[in-house]
Amino acid sequence: MFYAQKNVNKLVHQKRLDKIKHSISIGQTIQYFNSKFNNVISAVVIEKYKDTLLVEHVDHNGRWEIRYYAININDNNLLHCERSNHDKLNKGNVAIGDLLGFKHHDKQIVGHVVIINPKTVKFITNEKHTWNVYYGHLYHITDAVNPPHIDVIDIGVGE
Numbered sequence: 001m002f003y004a005q006k007n008v009n010k011l012v013h014q015k016r017l018d019k020i021k022h023s024i025s026i027g028q029t030i031q032y033f034n035s036k037f038n039n040v041i042s043a044v045v046i047e048k049y050k051d052t053l054l055v056e057h058v059d060h061n062g063r064w065e066i067r068y069y070a071i072n073i074n075d076n077n078l079l080h081c082e083r084s085n086h087d088k089l090n091k092g093n094v095a096i097g098d099l100l101g102f103k104h105h106d107k108q109i110v111g112h113v114v115i116i117n118p119k120t121v122k123f124i125t126n127e128k129h130t131w132n133v134y135y136g137h138l139y140h141i142t143d144a145v146n147p148p149h150i151d152v153i154d155i156g157v158g159e
Helices: 002-023
Strands: 029-032 039-048 052-057 063-067 099-104 107-116 122-124 130-134
Touching: 029 063, 039 063, 099 130, 107 130
Parallel strands: none
Antiparallel strands: 029 039, 039 052, 052 063, 099 107, 107 122, 122 130
């Protein structure tokens, strides 16, 4: 029984990959899930290979080789479950570039995420200080239009 179910799952998976491969063309703009950034990325297809694609990111023109299975062909909301702002922060709901803060000796420290680790986040402030902080101490900064005395730096993700 297990062997037959495994073959059925493999067949379904292969049909999905074939559908993706045939629906993608060079020059097409796609969206795919990037686990390094924990985010959905928009990119333009540069080249197609047997198992992967060469894409150029729309935001910063970096080129990446991605697997077909990461492509979002149905415009599904891939971040609906993983990135809820109401939950405690963890590796699943923090993305590269997110604006986060924490309290350090009664001072608010704010910066953009540059590395996501299993237990900590590394982020950088306006003064170019880097911090490794446990998820339990962090919070999202949601209103940064006129932040009072907050050190923030904009970084080019993937450069």
